[in-house]
Amino acid sequence: MALPQAAVADGAREADGLFRTALYRLESVVGGLVSTAAALLVAAEIVLLFAGVLARYALHTPLIWADELATILFMWLAMLGAVIAFRRGVHMRMTALLARARPGLRGLLEVLALTVPLAFLLILLPTAIEYAEEEAFVTTPALGIANTWRAAALPAGMGLMAFMALCRLARAESLGRSALGLVLTGAAVAGLVALAPAFPPLGNLNLLIFLVAGVALAVLSGVPIAFAFAICTMGYLGLSTDIPIFVMVGRMEEGMSHLILLAVPLFVFLGLLIEMTGMAQAMVAFLAALLGSVRGGLSYVLIGAMYVVSGISGAKAADMAAIAPALFPEMKARGADPGDLAALLSATGAQTETVPPSLVLITIGSVTGVSIAALFAGGILPAVVLGIMLCLVVRHRYRHEDVSHVRRASWAEIVRSFGIALPALALPFIIRAAVVEGIATTTEVSTIGIIYAALAGLLLYRRFDMRRLGPMLVDTASLSGAILLIIGAATAMAWSLTQSGFSADLAHAMTNLPGGAAGFMAVSIVAFIVLGSVLEGIPAMVLFAPLLFPIAHQLGIHEVHYAMVTILAMGLGLFAPPFGIGYYTACAIGRVDPDAGLRRIWVYLGALLVGLVIVAAVPWISVGFL
Template sequence: MTATDHDTAEVIASMGEDFRGGSPLMRPVEIVASLLLVALVGLLFGGVVSRYAFAYPVIWIEEAASISFLWLAMLGSAIALDRNEHLRLTIVLKKLAPVWRERFEAAALVAVAAFLIALLPSAVEYAMEEWYITSAALHIPNTWRVSAIPFGFLLMTLLVLQYLLRTHRMADIAFGLFVVGGFAAGMWLATPMLIAMGSASLLIFLLLLVPVCLLGGVPIAFCFGLGTLAYLLFGSHVPVYVMMGRMDEGMSSIILLSVPIFVLLGCVLDATGMGKAIVDFLGSLIGHVKAGMSYVLLGSLFIVSGISGSKVSDMATVAPALFPEMKRRGNKPPEMIALLATGAAMADTVPPSIVLIVLGSVAGVSIAGLFTSGFVVAAVLLAILIGLARWKARNEITGSFRRAPFALVGRLLVIAAPALVLPFLIRSSVASGIATATEVSTIAVLYAMAIGMVLYGGISWKKLCNMLLETAALTGAILMILGTALAMAWVITQAGVAQSVAQMMQSMPGGWMGFMLITIVIFLILGCVLEGLPAIVLMAPLMFPIARSLGINDIHYAMVVVVAMNIGLMAPPIGVGFYLACKIGDVPPDEAFRAIWPYIFALIGGLLLIAAVPAISIGFL
């Protein structure tokens, strides 16, 4: 999440009253998290230099980076909780009377605290047991790494309780305790019956408890965690301790090391103005033709996404630079929002997409293959959106707008060239196998900072500190979702639900195409409700094995999943991304509601084409 994303976080996280605590205890934690992020970048860059410049790989660097990464994830999750940057839904809460809204806010906080307190003993036990496992290179107990989990749980517990006591009345807290305690007591009494039900009891927790928590305003990561924890406590004989191993696995994958670096890269893009330089160049090149500014908007999103890897960063970079000129030329604000939102959805498969990196980690799919395929898929969707924009501008009068002088185009190209190099550097390096996504992310962020400071105005110390904090918070929020969602996915698999669903889907008519249509519907809906990462992490372990059994290529299936999810994210009235675009473009959602649907349908048409023609996704691998 970038600096601008912090302004839009309330749209995602609360759209109303938030959890923000502003605890003074967090200042030292913020400093440590920022230093950990700097250390992580330094370690990864040192590994790249030692491997490629001196042909001498330093083995202990990966272990040190893994330790820093998990601590960054847990401290960042606490910072995200304090700054209200954990994703949650409050569509239902907004419709309640203020009195009841406060009560359910308190209940949500009590539920979060109950989850953290219930897991804390197991987290401590897990850290102590890891003392007997010694790292291969550093020769230190693994406890030094995994102790970040109980420390993070304890810190988040203190934050939640402090905020709850400071901002809510005792009557509201009592209501929250009654709701959470009453549920726990009821499940405890029903434990024999739930265990006798076997795996069927899992449906009670996943289809009842998780949605209720989600609608009640509990952050999504904790919704997944509460559903998994409740099943382990009341519906099975499996000890809660195993949940720690699954969460550790979900938050510690080496592939995910590139996530905070690419998030930081998005911050650098915003802070230095590199994105604006690209927008200005494209505007001078094609802004004078019919639908030219629409082309510039879509083209900018396509290119800028290859630098930032973040939809919100893309929209926040492009909209302020283009919207004033588009309004001056007579473009209607609702149409501009429609292009902005659907263009961001289109561009989310352009490398370095954080969603693709996470999906590759969870589903075991080649990141290089996903990057190559994502570029082609995004190009197909870009062509479809451009075609629709051109048709809608068929009556546009462009005579008053002249082509920019070649001298101006050349000057803007010189200014934008260092920024334009970056996305092609990222894509080509990963796709050709020259470097991993983690290595490329480190090189890219240092390149962007150096070029940005020399050519684009630099970054102040205050801005740099804010960027580090934003990166730590978003990294923590993402990885907490990954940890709890992977634990839930493990429970689903162990309970045999995955096998049952696989058999049911394999027996449905339509073969692999029928399964593709089911996938599209599922992820369109989940994209609306859960946002991208939670939907992917929760469903990928379930859906990908089924796709493989039907002979569907992993990368082809991944492209369908990601595109469907992104379309759902931007589809009103539920899709959160649509409201983000409206907020960034300062257009009321009611005005943009009707304008976006032709573009949504165009993207769905492109999605069906991608699903039906595997060559689009895998033809260039």
């Protein structure tokens, strides 16, 4: 006897529910294991590098193998962190247009943001496995082990990300939409493969097809930037050149494995640590006691606090998350417009991009060979110039503010708050001095900062929640993995541009711009504002810094000066609506509707642009302390 239709439907729904539950549990188990491994790797890197510092400076017996082991562990940390970021859906991507799409189209684009990376991962995975096998013939000099131990991180991470993508597609609310996304992606890949014979005769026109139009389409559609770079580079190499995509795996590994980049997760963790221990709040409290009673005083505090905290964490989201919750409630109580608060927070994010130890400074040093110590020294004054310009806007905007009801802190209170904040205020100077004076490398000094912050939290501020350490280590791995995967993909793309001859053509065109060095600088400012708004800071720098810095040097522009100008221009684009993702991050942290800040932010951005022009016109601001 046939079952009633309703019973069949109920049975199907129950089976579907059981399947989704089982799949979710499997994903959770795998994700938990990956998170635990990544957290342990972050902790191991901190211990290993700090042990290296102690062995060299205290015991005068350097650990020769320490850097080599740190590099091996770092590759696994980068790839497992990328897996965590993929599972959480926090890989950097442009969502400005996605958010404005109709619900149906938005849902399909969200699916494509999974299926496009999945296509890249499945296509490149066999080559990554082959690459790891080939590295077995290379032996590390200090440890004497096969380089496969490091290279295997690439296929392992790719395989796990592919697994996470399949799980998320299978658990999607609309399986039909997931299937449509897979079909569309598969059809696009098949269509490009079928057209493969037509691409080689087009020569460098393929650069426009794959690396301009393809990347733009993918990024604007909401595909994570790292995967947009990666799949378009793979398509360019595989379909229009005779270069095997095996080379791409090597370039990605090379881009992600620079030991200097190990400073990225360590400074990210340091930023989380100073927020957890109360060091950031202590600095804000001192500045508020000093300036809180003047017109616009808390806005000045926000500008100064972002400058000081940037000198510790190096991560912009961590900076804003440490400052905004401490200041915004009181600023709103004084009648400040929420939109103006989000606009100013966003502007201070752009202003402090050059404050060491900025992750962008570290990235530029790793891809261009410019001394990171010189970049750290050169980044201090440019941010001061832009901060002064923001202060002028604040002074004008709050010139009529009524502060008669605000209690002025006594000198005793100011001195007491300074004493409480002094250990925290000393940390940025310790970090800068240690690097600039050559006492420690950029990577090593981050571990010194971590130990210092942990001791300050335990002994002085008495705020050290051991239960938060695990999640902080996982968050560090996730953010670091997202950043490093972009660097790896962008390195492969930059190498492709170089091999195509594009870099030589670009150098010739930029060198012959009218106006010489001034014309080149002006074009660079405009270009990096646009690039910063579309690609974000780190991928933009990884892609174009190796191409443009030699041109700047050829035109007589100091590399540190050029670095400061391009970083500030990039920051201007990164925090400028409607495309700059930094603006939306500031709004999310401040819990302000993005539309509320749109009318307010342009005056601040205009002030930053004036400051940028001053920095570009006066090289001494960037190189005077070198």
